[in-house]
Amino acid sequence: MLSSLLSLPPSRFPAKTFTTGATAANILGLACAREHAIASRLPSNAKDKTIAKVGLLKACIAAGVVDIKILTSKPHSSLVKAAKVLGLGEEGVVDVGQDGKPWRIDLDKLESTLQNAEENHTACIIAISCGEVNTGRFATAVFDMPKIRSLADRYKAWVHVDGAFGIFARVLPKTEEFLNLHACVAGMELADSICADGHKLLNVPYDNGIFFSRHPSTLTQVFSNPGAAYLAPSTTTLATQDEILSPLNIGLENSRRFRALPVYAVLKTEGREGMEAMFSRMVLLARRIASFVHSSEYYDLLPETDNYVEEDIFMIVLFRAKNELLNEVLVDQINQTGKMFVSGTQWQGKKAVRLAVSTWRVDVERDAKYVTGVLTEVAENFVV
Numbered sequence: 001m002l003s004s005l006l007s008l009p010p011s012r013f014p015a016k017t018f019t020t021g022a023t024a025a026n027i028l029g030l031a032c033a034r035e036h037a038i039a040s041r042l043p044s045n046a047k048d049k050t051i052a053k054v055g056l057l058k059a060c061i062a063a064g065v066v067d068i069k070i071l072t073s074k075p076h077s078s079l080v081k082a083a084k085v086l087g088l089g090e091e092g093v094v095d096v097g098q099d100g101k102p103w104r105i106d107l108d109k110l111e112s113t114l115q116n117a118e119e120n121h122t123a124c125i126i127a128i129s130c131g132e133v134n135t136g137r138f139a140t141a142v143f144d145m146p147k148i149r150s151l152a153d154r155y156k157a158w159v160h161v162d163g164a165f166g167i168f169a170r171v172l173p174k175t176e177e178f179l180n181l182h183a184c185v186a187g188m189e190l191a192d193s194i195c196a197d198g199h200k201l202l203n204v205p206y207d208n209g210i211f212f213s214r215h216p217s218t219l220t221q222v223f224s225n226p227g228a229a230y231l232a233p234s235t236t237t238l239a240t241q242d243e244i245l246s247p248l249n250i251g252l253e254n255s256r257r258f259r260a261l262p263v264y265a266v267l268k269t270e271g272r273e274g275m276e277a278m279f280s281r282m283v284l285l286a287r288r289i290a291s292f293v294h295s296s297e298y299y300d301l302l303p304e305t306d307n308y309v310e311e312d313i314f315m316i317v318l319f320r321a322k323n324e325l326l327n328e329v330l331v332d333q334i335n336q337t338g339k340m341f342v343s344g345t346q347w348q349g350k351k352a353v354r355l356a357v358s359t360w361r362v363d364v365e366r367d368a369k370y371v372t373g374v375l376t377e378v379a380e381n382f383v384v
Helices: 022-039 056-063 077-085 105-120 142-155 166-171 176-184 216-223 238-243 260-295 323-335 363-381
Strands: 014-021 067-072 091-096 123-129 158-162 193-197 209-213 298-300 316-322 343-348 351-355
Touching: 014 022, 022 056, 022 067, 022 077, 022 123, 022 158, 022 176, 022 193, 022 209, 022 216, 067 077, 067 105, 077 091, 077 105, 105 158, 123 142, 142 158, 166 193, 166 260, 176 260, 193 323, 209 216, 209 351, 260 298, 260 363, 316 323, 316 343, 323 343, 323 351, 323 363
Parallel strands: 067 091, 067 123, 123 158, 158 193
Antiparallel strands: 014 209, 193 209, 298 316, 316 351, 343 351
Protein backbone atom coordinates (compact mmCIF):
# COMPACT_ATOMS: atom_id res chain seq x y z
CA MET A 1 0.00 0.00 0.00
CA LEU A 2 2.72 2.48 0.97
CA SER A 3 4.88 1.53 -2.00
CA SER A 4 1.93 2.16 -4.28
CA LEU A 5 1.13 5.49 -2.63
CA LEU A 6 4.70 6.68 -3.20
CA SER A 7 4.81 5.28 -6.75
CA LEU A 8 7.67 2.96 -5.80
CA PRO A 9 6.95 -0.32 -7.62
CA PRO A 10 7.02 -3.21 -5.09
CA SER A 11 8.84 -5.36 -7.63
CA ARG A 12 11.59 -2.74 -7.82
CA PHE A 13 11.84 -2.38 -4.03
CA PRO A 14 11.40 -5.92 -2.69
CA ALA A 15 13.23 -5.12 0.56
CA LYS A 16 11.30 -2.90 2.94
CA THR A 17 10.79 -2.58 6.65
CA PHE A 18 9.63 -0.27 9.43
CA THR A 19 12.14 1.32 11.79
CA THR A 20 12.12 3.66 14.77
CA GLY A 21 12.47 6.64 12.44
CA ALA A 22 14.45 8.07 9.54
CA THR A 23 17.58 8.09 11.72
CA ALA A 24 17.53 4.29 11.98
CA ALA A 25 16.50 4.04 8.33
CA ASN A 26 19.48 6.18 7.35
CA ILE A 27 21.71 3.77 9.26
CA LEU A 28 20.21 0.88 7.30
CA GLY A 29 20.74 2.72 4.02
CA LEU A 30 24.32 3.75 4.69
CA ALA A 31 25.21 0.32 6.08
CA CYS A 32 24.00 -1.28 2.85
CA ALA A 33 25.76 1.43 0.85
CA ARG A 34 29.00 0.79 2.71
CA GLU A 35 28.70 -2.94 2.07
CA HIS A 36 28.07 -2.36 -1.64
CA ALA A 37 30.88 0.17 -2.00
CA ILE A 38 33.44 -2.37 -0.83
CA ALA A 39 31.90 -5.58 -2.25
CA SER A 40 31.79 -4.08 -5.75
CA ARG A 41 35.56 -3.50 -5.59
CA LEU A 42 36.66 -6.87 -4.22
CA PRO A 43 38.82 -8.92 -6.61
CA SER A 44 37.42 -12.20 -7.92
CA ASN A 45 39.58 -14.24 -5.53
CA ALA A 46 38.34 -12.34 -2.46
CA LYS A 47 34.59 -11.96 -3.01
CA ASP A 48 33.93 -13.38 0.45
CA LYS A 49 35.91 -10.60 2.17
CA THR A 50 32.84 -8.44 2.74
CA ILE A 51 32.41 -6.00 5.60
CA ALA A 52 29.65 -8.19 7.02
CA LYS A 53 32.01 -11.17 7.01
CA VAL A 54 35.47 -9.88 7.94
CA GLY A 55 34.87 -6.34 9.21
CA LEU A 56 35.43 -2.87 7.78
CA LEU A 57 39.21 -2.67 7.95
CA LYS A 58 39.97 -6.11 6.49
CA ALA A 59 37.37 -5.67 3.76
CA CYS A 60 38.79 -2.28 2.76
CA ILE A 61 42.29 -3.75 2.57
CA ALA A 62 41.04 -6.64 0.43
CA ALA A 63 39.26 -4.19 -1.89
CA GLY A 64 42.19 -1.77 -2.08
CA VAL A 65 40.04 1.02 -0.66
CA VAL A 66 41.61 3.60 1.65
CA ASP A 67 38.48 5.64 2.44
CA ILE A 68 34.71 5.86 2.00
CA LYS A 69 33.02 9.22 1.40
CA ILE A 70 29.36 10.24 1.52
CA LEU A 71 28.60 12.88 -1.11
CA THR A 72 25.56 15.01 -0.33
CA SER A 73 24.09 18.51 -0.03
CA LYS A 74 22.79 20.10 3.21
CA PRO A 75 22.23 16.72 4.89
CA HIS A 76 20.07 16.20 7.94
CA SER A 77 22.08 15.72 11.12
CA SER A 78 20.86 12.12 11.33
CA LEU A 79 22.79 11.29 8.16
CA VAL A 80 25.98 12.57 9.79
CA LYS A 81 25.08 10.61 12.92
CA ALA A 82 24.67 7.47 10.82
CA ALA A 83 28.09 8.09 9.26
CA LYS A 84 29.63 8.30 12.73
CA VAL A 85 27.87 5.15 13.95
CA LEU A 86 29.03 3.19 10.90
CA GLY A 87 32.67 4.21 11.23
CA LEU A 88 32.64 6.50 8.20
CA GLY A 89 33.08 9.59 10.34
CA GLU A 90 31.70 13.09 10.37
CA GLU A 91 34.53 14.21 8.09
CA GLY A 92 33.52 11.50 5.64
CA VAL A 93 30.41 13.51 4.75
CA VAL A 94 31.37 15.72 1.80
CA ASP A 95 29.33 18.68 0.58
CA VAL A 96 28.66 18.77 -3.17
CA GLY A 97 25.92 21.39 -3.04
CA GLN A 98 25.59 24.34 -5.38
CA ASP A 99 27.16 27.59 -4.23
CA GLY A 100 23.99 29.68 -4.60
CA LYS A 101 21.55 26.93 -3.66
CA PRO A 102 23.33 24.79 -1.08
CA TRP A 103 20.46 22.31 -0.83
CA ARG A 104 20.79 21.40 -4.54
CA ILE A 105 23.37 18.85 -5.68
CA ASP A 106 25.88 20.32 -8.11
CA LEU A 107 26.15 17.62 -10.77
CA ASP A 108 29.49 18.88 -12.08
CA LYS A 109 30.91 18.97 -8.57
CA LEU A 110 29.50 15.50 -7.91
CA GLU A 111 31.11 14.05 -11.02
CA SER A 112 34.51 15.61 -10.39
CA THR A 113 34.45 14.44 -6.77
CA LEU A 114 33.58 10.89 -7.83
CA GLN A 115 36.34 10.88 -10.42
CA ASN A 116 38.90 12.22 -7.97
CA ALA A 117 37.81 9.67 -5.36
CA GLU A 118 38.20 6.81 -7.83
CA GLU A 119 41.70 7.95 -8.70
CA ASN A 120 42.56 8.00 -5.00
CA HIS A 121 41.17 4.54 -4.12
CA THR A 122 38.17 6.03 -2.32
CA ALA A 123 34.70 4.50 -2.53
CA CYS A 124 31.66 6.78 -2.50
CA ILE A 125 28.04 6.84 -1.40
CA ILE A 126 25.66 9.42 -2.86
CA ALA A 127 23.04 10.68 -0.39
CA ILE A 128 20.10 12.71 -1.72
CA SER A 129 18.42 15.18 0.65
CA CYS A 130 14.84 14.82 -0.53
CA GLY A 131 13.56 17.75 1.53
CA GLU A 132 16.16 19.88 3.31
CA VAL A 133 15.13 20.23 6.94
CA ASN A 134 15.37 24.04 7.24
CA THR A 135 13.98 25.17 3.91
CA GLY A 136 12.00 22.18 2.69
CA ARG A 137 13.83 22.51 -0.64
CA PHE A 138 15.01 19.52 -2.66
CA ALA A 139 18.45 18.31 -3.77
CA THR A 140 17.33 17.37 -7.27
CA ALA A 141 15.24 18.64 -10.17
CA VAL A 142 13.43 16.83 -12.95
CA PHE A 143 16.36 15.49 -15.00
CA ASP A 144 18.90 15.09 -12.18
CA MET A 145 18.22 11.57 -10.93
CA PRO A 146 18.95 9.78 -14.24
CA LYS A 147 22.27 11.63 -14.40
CA ILE A 148 23.04 10.76 -10.78
CA ARG A 149 22.13 7.11 -11.43
CA SER A 150 24.46 7.04 -14.43
CA LEU A 151 27.33 8.49 -12.38
CA ALA A 152 26.65 6.05 -9.55
CA ASP A 153 26.79 3.08 -11.91
CA ARG A 154 30.00 4.34 -13.50
CA TYR A 155 31.76 4.82 -10.16
CA LYS A 156 30.15 1.90 -8.26
CA ALA A 157 28.36 4.23 -5.85
CA TRP A 158 25.17 3.46 -3.96
CA VAL A 159 22.40 6.09 -4.13
CA HIS A 160 20.52 6.61 -0.87
CA VAL A 161 17.59 9.02 -0.56
CA ASP A 162 16.84 10.64 2.78
CA GLY A 163 13.19 11.35 2.11
CA ALA A 164 12.01 11.75 5.71
CA PHE A 165 9.25 14.16 4.70
CA GLY A 166 10.10 15.16 1.14
CA ILE A 167 9.37 11.81 -0.47
CA PHE A 168 5.67 12.40 0.20
CA ALA A 169 5.63 15.13 -2.43
CA ARG A 170 5.25 12.21 -4.84
CA VAL A 171 1.72 11.76 -3.50
CA LEU A 172 0.49 15.26 -4.41
CA PRO A 173 -1.99 15.57 -7.29
CA LYS A 174 -0.30 16.05 -10.65
CA THR A 175 -1.91 19.43 -11.17
CA GLU A 176 -0.19 22.61 -12.32
CA GLU A 177 0.21 24.03 -8.81
CA PHE A 178 2.30 21.02 -7.74
CA LEU A 179 4.34 20.40 -10.91
CA ASN A 180 7.46 22.08 -9.49
CA LEU A 181 7.40 19.73 -6.51
CA HIS A 182 6.83 16.67 -8.67
CA ALA A 183 9.87 17.69 -10.70
CA CYS A 184 11.94 17.71 -7.50
CA VAL A 185 10.99 14.14 -6.58
CA ALA A 186 11.06 12.69 -10.10
CA GLY A 187 13.27 9.66 -10.54
CA MET A 188 13.54 8.72 -6.86
CA GLU A 189 12.71 5.16 -7.90
CA LEU A 190 16.21 5.04 -9.42
CA ALA A 191 17.78 5.09 -5.95
CA ASP A 192 19.19 1.99 -4.28
CA SER A 193 17.54 2.82 -0.96
CA ILE A 194 15.03 5.32 0.39
CA CYS A 195 14.03 6.26 3.91
CA ALA A 196 10.97 8.12 5.15
CA ASP A 197 9.26 9.09 8.39
CA GLY A 198 5.74 7.95 9.12
CA HIS A 199 5.47 10.17 12.17
CA LYS A 200 5.75 13.32 10.08
CA LEU A 201 3.34 13.77 7.18
CA LEU A 202 1.50 10.48 7.68
CA ASN A 203 0.55 11.69 11.17
CA VAL A 204 1.04 8.32 12.85
CA PRO A 205 2.34 8.19 16.45
CA TYR A 206 6.04 8.31 17.27
CA ASP A 207 8.11 6.42 16.52
CA ASN A 208 7.72 5.31 12.94
CA GLY A 209 10.28 5.16 10.13
CA ILE A 210 10.19 3.41 6.78
CA PHE A 211 12.98 1.90 4.69
CA PHE A 212 12.93 0.69 1.09
CA SER A 213 15.73 -1.00 -0.84
CA ARG A 214 16.16 -2.53 -4.27
CA HIS A 215 18.71 -5.02 -2.92
CA PRO A 216 17.34 -7.57 -0.44
CA SER A 217 20.50 -9.68 -0.57
CA THR A 218 22.64 -6.75 0.57
CA LEU A 219 20.19 -5.89 3.34
CA THR A 220 20.08 -9.44 4.69
CA GLN A 221 23.84 -9.83 4.32
CA VAL A 222 24.34 -6.88 6.67
CA PHE A 223 21.49 -7.41 9.13
CA SER A 224 20.91 -11.18 9.34
CA ASN A 225 21.12 -13.03 12.65
CA PRO A 226 23.67 -15.82 12.12
CA GLY A 227 23.61 -19.06 14.06
CA ALA A 228 20.43 -18.35 16.06
CA ALA A 229 18.55 -21.62 15.61
CA TYR A 230 15.93 -20.66 18.19
CA LEU A 231 14.95 -17.73 15.93
CA ALA A 232 14.25 -19.92 12.90
CA PRO A 233 11.10 -18.80 11.02
CA SER A 234 7.89 -20.76 11.47
CA THR A 235 7.41 -21.08 7.71
CA THR A 236 7.70 -24.62 6.41
CA THR A 237 9.04 -24.04 2.91
CA LEU A 238 12.10 -22.27 1.60
CA ALA A 239 9.94 -20.62 -1.07
CA THR A 240 7.86 -18.89 1.57
CA GLN A 241 10.96 -17.81 3.47
CA ASP A 242 12.40 -16.29 0.30
CA GLU A 243 9.19 -14.45 -0.56
CA ILE A 244 8.70 -12.94 2.89
CA LEU A 245 11.90 -11.51 4.37
CA SER A 246 12.01 -12.05 8.11
CA PRO A 247 12.04 -8.77 10.08
CA LEU A 248 14.81 -10.35 12.14
CA ASN A 249 17.15 -10.16 9.18
CA ILE A 250 16.42 -6.79 7.59
CA GLY A 251 16.81 -4.27 10.40
CA LEU A 252 18.58 -3.26 13.58
CA GLU A 253 16.09 -4.61 16.10
CA ASN A 254 15.25 -8.23 16.75
CA SER A 255 12.35 -7.36 19.03
CA ARG A 256 9.94 -4.81 17.60
CA ARG A 257 6.42 -3.58 17.99
CA PHE A 258 3.77 -3.46 15.27
CA ARG A 259 4.76 -0.15 13.64
CA ALA A 260 3.01 -1.04 10.40
CA LEU A 261 -0.43 -1.03 12.03
CA PRO A 262 -1.02 2.75 12.38
CA VAL A 263 0.31 3.31 8.84
CA TYR A 264 -2.07 0.65 7.54
CA ALA A 265 -4.94 2.29 9.41
CA VAL A 266 -4.20 5.72 7.90
CA LEU A 267 -3.86 4.39 4.36
CA LYS A 268 -6.93 2.18 4.66
CA THR A 269 -9.04 5.01 6.07
CA GLU A 270 -7.93 7.81 3.75
CA GLY A 271 -7.06 6.02 0.53
CA ARG A 272 -5.07 7.77 -2.19
CA GLU A 273 -7.64 10.55 -2.62
CA GLY A 274 -7.65 11.31 1.09
CA MET A 275 -3.84 11.37 1.28
CA GLU A 276 -3.61 13.63 -1.77
CA ALA A 277 -6.12 16.02 -0.22
CA MET A 278 -4.37 16.02 3.17
CA PHE A 279 -0.92 16.72 1.73
CA SER A 280 -2.36 19.35 -0.61
CA ARG A 281 -3.85 21.25 2.33
CA MET A 282 -0.49 21.21 4.12
CA VAL A 283 1.32 22.61 1.08
CA LEU A 284 -1.30 25.24 0.32
CA LEU A 285 -1.26 26.50 3.91
CA ALA A 286 2.55 26.70 3.88
CA ARG A 287 2.36 28.69 0.65
CA ARG A 288 -0.19 31.11 2.06
CA ILE A 289 2.06 31.75 5.06
CA ALA A 290 5.15 32.07 2.84
CA SER A 291 3.41 34.62 0.62
CA PHE A 292 2.39 36.62 3.69
CA VAL A 293 5.95 36.60 5.01
CA HIS A 294 7.35 37.50 1.59
CA SER A 295 5.20 40.64 1.35
CA SER A 296 5.40 41.53 5.07
CA GLU A 297 6.97 44.73 6.37
CA TYR A 298 8.08 42.79 9.47
CA TYR A 299 9.66 39.60 8.12
CA ASP A 300 12.07 38.25 5.50
CA LEU A 301 11.32 34.98 3.75
CA LEU A 302 14.28 32.60 3.52
CA PRO A 303 16.24 31.59 1.60
CA GLU A 304 16.45 35.06 0.11
CA THR A 305 15.92 35.16 -3.64
CA ASP A 306 15.34 37.73 -6.34
CA ASN A 307 12.63 35.58 -7.84
CA TYR A 308 10.09 34.27 -5.31
CA VAL A 309 8.16 31.33 -6.76
CA GLU A 310 5.28 30.22 -4.56
CA GLU A 311 5.16 26.84 -6.31
CA ASP A 312 8.62 26.02 -4.92
CA ILE A 313 7.26 25.97 -1.35
CA PHE A 314 6.55 22.51 0.05
CA MET A 315 5.49 22.40 3.71
CA ILE A 316 8.23 24.33 5.52
CA VAL A 317 8.42 28.12 5.79
CA LEU A 318 11.76 29.60 6.87
CA PHE A 319 11.89 33.25 7.86
CA ARG A 320 13.37 35.84 10.20
CA ALA A 321 12.35 39.23 11.56
CA LYS A 322 13.66 42.37 9.86
CA ASN A 323 14.12 43.87 13.34
CA GLU A 324 17.32 42.25 14.59
CA LEU A 325 16.35 42.63 18.25
CA LEU A 326 13.03 40.91 17.62
CA ASN A 327 14.76 38.24 15.56
CA GLU A 328 16.93 37.28 18.54
CA VAL A 329 13.83 36.36 20.57
CA LEU A 330 11.33 35.66 17.79
CA VAL A 331 10.89 31.95 18.44
CA ASP A 332 10.11 32.57 22.12
CA GLN A 333 7.82 35.49 21.30
CA ILE A 334 5.75 33.34 18.94
CA ASN A 335 5.62 30.28 21.19
CA GLN A 336 4.77 32.28 24.30
CA THR A 337 1.51 33.39 22.70
CA GLY A 338 0.34 29.83 23.30
CA LYS A 339 -1.44 29.99 19.95
CA MET A 340 1.08 28.21 17.74
CA PHE A 341 4.48 26.59 17.95
CA VAL A 342 7.57 27.05 15.79
CA SER A 343 11.15 25.85 16.09
CA GLY A 344 14.33 27.85 15.91
CA THR A 345 17.23 27.21 13.58
CA GLN A 346 20.17 28.92 11.91
CA TRP A 347 20.38 30.08 8.32
CA GLN A 348 23.57 31.62 6.92
CA GLY A 349 24.88 32.21 10.42
CA LYS A 350 21.83 34.04 11.78
CA LYS A 351 18.84 32.93 13.81
CA ALA A 352 15.75 31.97 11.86
CA VAL A 353 12.29 30.55 12.47
CA ARG A 354 11.21 27.25 10.99
CA LEU A 355 7.48 26.75 10.60
CA ALA A 356 6.51 23.24 9.50
CA VAL A 357 2.97 22.36 8.45
CA SER A 358 2.36 18.68 9.13
CA THR A 359 -1.09 17.90 10.46
CA TRP A 360 -4.20 16.32 9.02
CA ARG A 361 -6.30 19.01 10.72
CA VAL A 362 -5.26 21.80 8.34
CA ASP A 363 -8.00 24.13 7.15
CA VAL A 364 -6.22 26.45 4.74
CA GLU A 365 -8.44 29.54 5.07
CA ARG A 366 -8.92 29.29 8.83
CA ASP A 367 -5.31 28.48 9.66
CA ALA A 368 -3.77 31.01 7.26
CA LYS A 369 -5.78 33.77 8.91
CA TYR A 370 -4.84 32.49 12.36
CA VAL A 371 -1.09 32.15 11.73
CA THR A 372 -0.68 35.46 9.92
CA GLY A 373 -2.62 37.11 12.73
CA VAL A 374 -0.21 35.73 15.33
CA LEU A 375 2.84 36.79 13.33
CA THR A 376 1.45 40.30 12.90
CA GLU A 377 0.56 40.53 16.59
CA VAL A 378 4.05 39.46 17.68
CA ALA A 379 5.75 42.01 15.43
CA GLU A 380 3.45 44.92 16.28
CA ASN A 381 3.51 44.31 20.04
CA PHE A 382 7.26 43.84 20.35
CA VAL A 383 8.84 46.28 22.80
CA VAL A 384 12.57 46.47 23.44
